[in-house]
Amino acid sequence: MSESGGTKAIIAALSANLGIAVTKFIAFLLTGSSAMLAESVHSLADSGNQLLLILGGRRARRQADPEHPFGYGQVRYFYAFLVAIVLFSLGGLFALFEAWEKYRDPHPIEGWQWVPVAVLLAAMVMEGASLRTAVHEARLHSVGGWWRFIRTSRSPELPVVLLEDSGAILGLLFALFGVAMTIVTGDGRWDAVGSGAIGLLLVIIAVVLARETRSLLLGEAATPAHVAAIREALVGDGVQTVIHLRTMHLGPEDLLVAAKIGVPAASTAADVAAAIDAAETRVREAVPLARLIYLEPDLSRGT
16 A cells, blocks of 8 residues: 555544544533543544654655664554554543543533534534545555455554544544433433443554554564465576565565575576576566565575
């Protein structure tokens, strides 16, 4: 997936969340709704997360140096992991704390009761537009459903935005339920229930994000389709077999390829060098992400 597609989705989500966060907080000040405060922090956390993803994308573009000879592509994975921490702590745990406080001391929504309902409905429209952009970008780069895309994508930004926007829509529904029930019954504990549901949702999303980005930080292999294409491209013009092949993503657009290849026993040093050069060219044509290629030649016995 190209970085531009993820950046477009991040900008759309950031624009929506900044406006939504301010609107929700004003609604909280007018009504004292616990769910509205939880949603305000939720949107604020999402806005901070999008800024982290943008920062990570910029830092990943730094050139390789002696200290980091393979470049800084994995910085994007690190910042995506920070997003999970922010969601868990600032978003999820705060919402759960606020729910507990409201449940211990319940009180009805004060002031203009229609304000939180109107704000939540407007937020759904804005979050829906952001989610639509993310879904459109995901469809350009996936052949399966959302979950398959999130599990298999080697680019962290778009899966993060998809999870955040999906969680935002569900969180708004939880908040709307809690606010509506509080208005109807006059029991502030429903407001606490809405806030608690938002907190649990954010914690679950944070755990999923942490799990996926942890795998990327540890160094994931190329996708099965790319591995098959690389293996097929290696054979030919002096390369008879692929003895073993290892791949690892150094970043979303940087793939390390290391392979042991079998060459004819009668090959000269010049033949082997030419075969390796030709194999590297074929691999880069088949999988442009394969920017770093290391090939170890070995003799094919019996030839």
